[in-house]
Amino acid sequence: MSDVRVRFSPAPTGFLHVGSARTALFNWLYARHTGGTFLLRIEDTDVTRSTPEAVEQIQHVLRWLRLDWDGDLVLQSHRFDLYLAAADRLLDEGLAYECYCTEEEVRARNDEALRTGATPGYDGRCRDLTAAERAARAAEGRPRSVRFRTPDEGESSFDDLVRGTVSVAWSTIPDFVIVRSNGTPVFFLANAVDDADMGITHVLRGEDLLDSTHRVLALRQALGHADRPVYAHLPLILGPGGAKLSKRHGATSVEEFRDAGYLPDALVNYLALLGWGPADGREVLTRDELVAEFDVARVTPSAATFDAQKLEWMNGEHIRRLGVADLAGEVLPFAKQRYGGRIEIRRFEAAVALAQERATTLAQIAQQCEFLFLPDDEVVIDDDARSTIAGLDGVGALIDAAIAHLETCEWDVEHIDLRPVVTGLGLKPRTHMKVLYAAIEGRTAGLPLFESIHLLGREAALTRLRRARDALAP
């Protein structure tokens, strides 16, 4: 047990992006590696964007990824009093001030500054209002927000575990709002208060928050906390081409990967490799191995491109490492979705075992096994198969010979072997076996044929061959 305390603190405003998942993962890995504590805090200070569905969603996804958090979920929306009290203290001490500018006014002046080439940001109009001036504005019915007074000179700096010392001149950071005019606290305030209150020792988060760290740290200090957590800003995950990873690149939310048939361990493994890697260069790692190897000091500072192909490969690796029974259990929901009622579990597991060595996703396994659970008259030979078969000779004779063979052979895989039948007709298995695949499985490629026929049973196999005979070589 160590005193490391980290937290994952997403805003519940939509689906959990893989980038957020990676942040959650690194925090979890760090906590588990050090024997520390991993907390989950929902940053729902923006009441207009946060939804309870998203809060649920986040927890579901984290559970599915098996990133278990310690203690109760912390909802910032339940802790507004704490933040508002902190804002009042800052106000009392003159470290923050009441601002009576409306959002529109601020934006208009900001746009103007941008246009004339002046420094944008809040211009400090309400910075030094007297009590009388404030009262007058309040009497006018103007909205009141609270701004934090940032230093006018000097610089802010902190040591980042992945980027070293990061500094910036205070003159580039204008006074910022910590309490909105609707009375709700803003991220910076809530974040500073909670990290202190929850005893957070290390903050691992996305690089997009790098600049905000100066503000959070200044607030924290103003609130009377002399110590600071250690920060580590994780590189961003980009889409192909270096653009932001978005829907146009395919899946971006964890749920989408789950539904596409990815294993949580594979996704976790892949995500861990984005911005980090174990010292020995191994890539396919179990959860325990990741925990054992993880080290924030080895996190890369540069952004990583999300590579869907590598994830797919990784998923295949994890599929192959699973026991057949476990794998079948994972595939079952996908199979049920397609052909739920007809599944025979013994045959299903046998089929999964055949698919295991060639699959990359669970959905793909379910699809490859489907032909075994289809009524014989619903097996459709796809167009692709038809066109390749159309270019072959001796199709009719081949199917006839296969039928003749299967009518009488002993019913085990060794005797079901149809290679002698194909070669006996002077045909090549390499090309003509596809005909038989199509007849049995509906396509030219799929689970190994002889095992498949064995699992299917003699009658069904013969029926399918006869139907194919009519369909392909009338």
Place this chain on the structure above:
RNA sequence: GCCCCGUUGGUGUAGACGGCCUAACACGCCACCCUCUCAAGGUGGAGAUCACGGGUUCGAAUCCCGUACGGGGUGCCA
């Protein structure tokens, strides 16, 4: 515009002390082998003047400066 961060092959990483880097591993790609299909697996190959330009040094992917490019921020979003 301003501020911050980044930059090793198509992609992810390795490359602590500068010399063992004529740059390694993995994904992807190509070829071959294996093979009842498709895969998986095996072997081999192509692909990087380590963004560029200056320094420092006997020696730099590794240190310093500049430039370019990319990303992030600049919000009463987080």
